[in-house]
Amino acid sequence: MADDKKLVESITSRDVDFAQWYTDIVKKAELVEYSGIKGCMIIRPAGYAIWENIQKELDARFKETGVENVYMPMFIPESLLTKEKDHVEGFAPECAWVTVGGSEKLQERLAVRPTSETLFCDFYSRIVESYRDLPKLYNQWCSVVRWEKTTRPFLRSAEFLWQEGHTIHATAEEAEARTIQMLNLYAKFCEEVLAIPLVKGRKTDKEKFAGAEATYTIEALMHDGKALQSGTSHNFGDGFAHAFDMTFTDKDNKIKYVHQTSWGMSTRIIGAIIMVHGDDDGLVLPPHIAPTQAVIIPIMQKKEGVLEKCEEIRKRLAGIKIEAFHDEKIRVKTDDSDKTPGWKFSEQEMRGIPIRIEIGPKDIEKNQCVIVRRDTREKIVVSLDEIETKATEILVSIQNDMLARAKAHMAAHTYEATEWEDFKEKADTKPGFIKAMWCGELDCELKVKEEAGLTSRCMPFEQETISDKCICCGKPAKKLVYWGKAY
Amino acid sequence: MADDKKLVESITSRDVDFAQWYTDIVKKAELVEYSGIKGCMIIRPAGYAIWENIQKELDARFKETGVENVYMPMFIPESLLTKEKDHVEGFAPECAWVTVGGSEKLQERLAVRPTSETLFCDFYSRIVESYRDLPKLYNQWCSVVRWEKTTRPFLRSAEFLWQEGHTIHATAEEAEARTIQMLNLYAKFCEEVLAIPLVKGRKTDKEKFAGAEATYTIEALMHDGKALQSGTSHNFGDGFAHAFDMTFTDKDNKIKYVHQTSWGMSTRIIGAIIMVHGDDDGLVLPPHIAPTQAVIIPIMQKKEGVLEKCEEIRKRLAGIKIEAFHDEKIRVKTDDSDKTPGWKFSEQEMRGIPIRIEIGPKDIEKNQCVIVRRDTREKIVVSLDEIETKATEILVSIQNDMLARAKAHMAAHTYEATEWEDFKEKADTKPGFIKAMWCGELDCELKVKEEAGLTSRCMPFEQETISDKCICCGKPAKKLVYWGKAY
Numbered sequence: 001m002a003d004d005k006k007l008v009e010s011i012t013s014r015d016v017d018f019a020q021w022y023t024d025i026v027k028k029a030e031l032v033e034y035s036g037i038k039g040c041m042i043i044r045p046a047g048y049a050i051w052e053n054i055q056k057e058l059d060a061r062f063k064e065t066g067v068e069n070v071y072m073p074m075f076i077p078e079s080l081l082t083k084e085k086d087h088v089e090g091f092a093p094e095c096a097w098v099t100v101g102g103s104e105k106l107q108e109r110l111a112v113r114p115t116s117e118t119l120f121c122d123f124y125s126r127i128v129e130s131y132r133d134l135p136k137l138y139n140q141w142c143s144v145v146r147w148e149k150t151t152r153p154f155l156r157s158a159e160f161l162w163q164e165g166h167t168i169h170a171t172a173e174e175a176e177a178r179t180i181q182m183l184n185l186y187a188k189f190c191e192e193v194l195a196i197p198l199v200k201g202r203k204t205d206k207e208k209f210a211g212a213e214a215t216y217t218i219e220a221l222m223h224d225g226k227a228l229q230s231g232t233s234h235n236f237g238d239g240f241a242h243a244f245d246m247t248f249t250d251k252d253n254k255i256k257y258v259h260q261t262s263w264g265m266s267t268r269i270i271g272a273i274i275m276v277h278g279d280d281d282g283l284v285l286p287p288h289i290a291p292t293q294a295v296i297i298p299i300m301q302k303k304e305g306v307l308e309k310c311e312e313i314r315k316r317l318a319g320i321k322i323e324a325f326h327d328e329k330i331r332v333k334t335d336d337s338d339k340t341p342g343w344k345f346s347e348q349e350m351r352g353i354p355i356r357i358e359i360g361p362k363d364i365e366k367n368q369c370v371i372v373r374r375d376t377r378e379k380i381v382v383s384l385d386e387i388e389t390k391a392t393e394i395l396v397s398i399q400n401d402m403l404a405r406a407k408a409h410m411a412a413h414t415y416e417a418t419e420w421e422d423f424k425e426k427a428d429t430k431p432g433f434i435k436a437m438w439c440g441e442l443d444c445e446l447k448v449k450e451e452a453g454l455t456s457r458c459m460p461f462e463q464e465t466i467s468d469k470c471i472c473c474g475k476p477a478k479k480l481v482y483w484g485k486a487y
Numbered sequence: 488m489a490d491d492k493k494l495v496e497s498i499t500s501r502d503v504d505f506a507q508w509y510t511d512i513v514k515k516a517e518l519v520e521y522s523g524i525k526g527c528m529i530i531r532p533a534g535y536a537i538w539e540n541i542q543k544e545l546d547a548r549f550k551e552t553g554v555e556n557v558y559m560p561m562f563i564p565e566s567l568l569t570k571e572k573d574h575v576e577g578f579a580p581e582c583a584w585v586t587v588g589g590s591e592k593l594q595e596r597l598a599v600r601p602t603s604e605t606l607f608c609d610f611y612s613r614i615v616e617s618y619r620d621l622p623k624l625y626n627q628w629c630s631v632v633r634w635e636k637t638t639r640p641f642l643r644s645a646e647f648l649w650q651e652g653h654t655i656h657a658t659a660e661e662a663e664a665r666t667i668q669m670l671n672l673y674a675k676f677c678e679e680v681l682a683i684p685l686v687k688g689r690k691t692d693k694e695k696f697a698g699a700e701a702t703y704t705i706e707a708l709m710h711d712g713k714a715l716q717s718g719t720s721h722n723f724g725d726g727f728a729h730a731f732d733m734t735f736t737d738k739d740n741k742i743k744y745v746h747q748t749s750w751g752m753s754t755r756i757i758g759a760i761i762m763v764h765g766d767d768d769g770l771v772l773p774p775h776i777a778p779t780q781a782v783i784i785p786i787m788q789k790k791e792g793v794l795e796k797c798e799e800i801r802k803r804l805a806g807i808k809i810e811a812f813h814d815e816k817i818r819v820k821t822d823d824s825d826k827t828p829g830w831k832f833s834e835q836e837m838r839g840i841p842i843r844i845e846i847g848p849k850d851i852e853k854n855q856c857v858i859v860r861r862d863t864r865e866k867i868v869v870s871l872d873e874i875e876t877k878a879t880e881i882l883v884s885i886q887n888d889m890l891a892r893a894k895a896h897m898a899a900h901t902y903e904a905t906e907w908e909d910f911k912e913k914a915d916t917k918p919g920f921i922k923a924m925w926c927g928e929l930d931c932e933l934k935v936k937e938e939a940g941l942t943s944r945c946m947p948f949e950q951e952t953i954s955d956k957c958i959c960c961g962k963p964a965k966k967l968v969y970w971g972k973a974y
Contacts, residue, residue, distance in 0.1 A: 033610060036567065037597065040560035042610055045625070048556050069535050073527035073646055074561075074599075074630060075583075080523060093589055096562075098599065100584040101645075102634040110524065112561075112585065112599070123520060123529055138532070142630070143561060147589040158588075159560055 039151040039158030049291035075110040090210020120166040121244035139165040154271035162266035168258040175259035179235040182263040186231035195286040195403040201458030213237035222275035225431020227484040233263035283352030287395040299360025418467040427452040437477030439470035454483040505711040526638040526645030536778035562597040577697020607653040608731035626652040641758035649753035655745040662746035666722040669750040673718035682773040682890040688945030700724035709762035712918020714971040720750035770839030774882040786847025905954040914939040924964035926957035941970040
């Protein structure tokens with residue numbers, strides 16, 4: 001068995017070096033391979049299959065709310081990108097620029113899209129005339145480029161995959177409602193499908209998106225106590241509408257400016273799945289999103305009847321729909337390769353496959369199998385007559401238990417502080433969220449960053465008053481803020 | 488009704504000016520909007536939904552053959568692109584080059600991928616060690632950029648969407664089998680789903696892909712008699728393997744080079760759907776791929792009970808699965824906007840929705856509705872009791888009839904020539920494919936192009952001997968070739 005453990009032994013322990021543990025998992029679970037291009041990653045089948053499942057789930061939820069998909073060019077002429085002042089200041093410094101096309105120098109540089117607000121604005125300004133054309137609820141799935149100096153797989157890379165929704169509306173109220181609707185959709189998706197609990201709230205002005213009037217965010221807490229911004233939804237008001245002349249004739253026959261939103265979720269969320277659920281043996285995938293939910297591992301597979309029984313069980317399971325996972329059929333495989341069972345166990349663990357089903361000659365004699373849960377390692381002896389219902393129950397339990405554990409972890413790592421010294425001490429010694437009051441001034445936000453090393457993650461929708469004074473300056477408090485260190 | 492015809496009247500007739508007709512449809516059916524970026528198009532919801540359906544169908548078929556999806560970086564360093572000599576000569580002249588990242592000039596230029604063979608080669612060379620790692624059957628869905636001077640929506644654009652499959656194998660036989668397997672998969676998909684018949688064959692050396700040993704193609708015939716290369720599959724042999732040092736240790740413990748394939752289909756195929764099936768009233772979509780398969784149009788919708796009945800019928804139809812279309816449920820909508828019925832009829836025709844279902848007070852009285860086929864304009868009175876079975880039957884008939892008509896059109900526009908003068912006359916006067924024998928020499932191929940204006944579309948798999956002499960030089964013939972004008 002010594003050899004069988006090789007896969008596992010080469011992972012750094014999560015508690016010894018979290019960053020290295022993360023890198024090890026990403027590599028060993030074959031999610032990503034580094035490419036020769038600085039800051040660009042290759043997403044391998046095991047990683048891309050997770051993204052495909054995320055896309056499928058999110059896309060269906062978008063469409064239920066009336067969203068339609070489109071595809072915009074990947075290039076943005078410099079003159080277009082610079083039309084909205086705040087926006088260009090935010091993005092121009094991190095653009096990749098195309099300056100040569102074919103063998104000719106271009107007259108105007110083209111940015112590889114870092115985000116597509118400007119393209120959608122230009123498009124909308126040309127296709128919208130009257131209130132009858134509103135709202136437009138468009139989304140696209142694509143890759144974007146932001147020239148980052150330091151990069152980490154999924155979390156920060158020069159190119160990444162995402163979806164970006166861009167909507168325009170006749171009224172400010174409707175735009176605000178859509179902004180909140182999409183944030184709630186993200187949060188629900190993360191909880192239900194990825195088993196990741198979140199804090200929902202609004203970003204401070206300092207942290208909001210370049211050009212937005214308001215940015216809303218969902219913040220998740222990783223196992224190491226750092227926060228990860230997992231999805232954002234922006235209300236632009238009519239700022240871009242003025243810059244791009246996006247007007248329409250309203251019912252009252254007056255020309256008005258549209259109100260606009262955008263919202264996005266990216267492959268970054270795969271980093272969250274890893275860092276919320278993973279352990280020292282590798283990835284732990286929530287069953288709802290796992291590309292393979294169950295792997296059948298034959299024991300003594302050369303013995304007569306073993307592989308046949310495995311195939312019979314695989315077929316039976318593959319026909320079962322799980323209601324809790326949108327009636328999708330169980331995704332099950334048999335590993336009949338010539339590796340040892342021990343090696344296969346390690347692989348199942350490293351790849352985070354929610355359950356493995358061990359079937360050997362003795363099991364077959366007893367008309368049973370052993371189901372091993374990836375999350376708890378619990379071994380459950382199951383009668384083969386009941387395999388369909390038991391496997392379903394166990395998968396659903398894993399999903400629920402993973403969410404419950406992640407919630408408990410977040411609760412246990414969410415602190416409060418009402419005094420500056422206590423706040424600073426907690427910031428130093430207690431990785432997690434710290435809830436504390438804030439006066440609303442940029443100066444205090446900057447001081448918290450400088451002296452306590454924390455940034456404001458969000459002003460949560462669920463406001464409380466835990467003190468009437470700003471944690472930093474002691475002046476009257478306006479908002480409760482979640483502070484933390486972030487990826 | 489005069490106003491209702493506006494949508495339709497502004498389309499150029501297909502027989503008067505095919506190119507303008509195409510452009511009109513693309514615009515009026517809202518498939519595409521021109522962007523401000525030269526050669527780049529915006530794919531609007533009606534166009535993108537077709538692509539989504541194509542993706543879904545093709546992707547499922549790929550996966551059935553063991554293909555897995557990945558994502559590679561969009562940038563290729565110049566040094567990587569230039570590793571294989573033929574390949575770089577083919578693609579370097581039409582690359583878009585990133586030369587600035589952030590505010591710094593890059594030390595090495597990066598091409599925005601025109602195709603990703605070089606990236607896959609580099610990747611494979613690093614992850615493959617032994618025969619156990621083979622085959623690798625990877626595919627990606629992405630956009631690529633080729634700096635084109637003249638562009639047309641879907642047919643030729645600087646950026647387009649596609650899938651590119653890249654596989655490596657232990658033996659030459661296995662690579663060749665995969666190349667042919669994927670070409671057959673494309674052909675079957677086009678016939679079954681898009682109702683487009685094809686000629687399958689091999690490209691001449693002149694027309695093959697840069698760096699390939701053999702290129703296979705499916706060629707479709709458009710309504711105007713021009714050919715469209717609709718999908719290609721390439722066998723690279725071990726050429727790239729040598730350039731990129733892609734080796735593996737085989738079972739006999741010897742180090743060997745892998746054998747490689749690639750194959751792709753792009754948004755170009757949407758151009759084929761338009762040009763094979765469209766007519767003077769607009770788009771005609773095959774039901775299997777149509778984003779909306781049926782639109783219910785209420786007549787006198789303000790009369791009591793009309794909209795209610797429409798909603799009842801919509802719900803009933805939306806629950807019906809069509810076996811011939813992979814058991815997918817009928818995609819049906821009601822158009823209850825405040826436009827006139829006549830306007831809605833024109834819109835349904837322009838957008839190519841396969842059937843419309845008209846329901847008014849008189850129909851309701853008689854417990855019936857009128858189904859109008861988009862392809863033939865046939866009006867069919869259907870009892871509401873039978874609406875599910877009748878709508879299903881009609882949709883399946885449309886799909887079959889569209890394929891039959893396209894086949895008949897291709898047959899009627901496929902000619903033979905055994906004499907040079909006859910060949911040239913047909914090339915001048917008979918738009919379509921001309922079957923003629925060829926000696927295999929480049930000189931003759933060039934002369935056919937120069938003097939008859941035709942290119943070799945392919946050497947069909949189904950070879951015949953219609954003469955023993957080359958159509959051009961009269962020397963002994965080696966191959967039957969389909970010649971034509973192409974998009």
